[in-house]
Amino acid sequence: MKLKSRARYALRAMIEIARSSNEGKPASLERIASRTGISRRYLEHLVVSMRKDGLVKSVRGRKGGYLLACAARQIRLGQIIEAVIGPVNIVDCVRRPELCLIADVCECREIYRVINERVLQALNAYSLADLASRNKHRAALSGLAQLQGDSGQDPDGTDARREACNTLCSSR
DSSP states (O other): OOOOHHHHHHHHHHHHHHHHHHTTOOBOHHHHHHHHOOOHHHHHHHHHHHHHTTSEEEEOSTTOEEEESSOGGGOBHHHHHHHHHOSOOSSHHHHOGGGOTTTTTOSSHHHHHHHHHHHHHHHHTSBHHHHHTOHHHHHHHHHHHHHHTSSSSSTTOHHHHHHHHHHHHHTO
């Protein structure tokens, strides 16, 4: 099972919004984009979903942007992921048995249901505050923004993102 890019990007965006909210300032999409390496256009789509699910609220005006709709410790990672990709579901027949001709007799369906349940439990064991408070991750993401701001090399940011991910993984 692979976590979709949309879910991973939503988590990174929410971490930045949480940190900005802690400072009492709305996070603009430009700020989130520069700190995470996610395009502004992609972020626009993510925040629409997260706003619709009541995770963030928008602040209009020149110094506007996005703030958390509630405290970071109250927002579970599962909520963020489900806001942008829908319910955690490794196969469709678990939630919608009518889609499968053998759902009633399938030997595997129960294990699929358990996997869905456990993945969601694991995600909900952590709050947004748990992620936002990790300084080593913040330093790596800050390094990502600096790498992307360098000369015209690596125009799509692939090398910068790869290096930042390596930094994150090796610091665990």
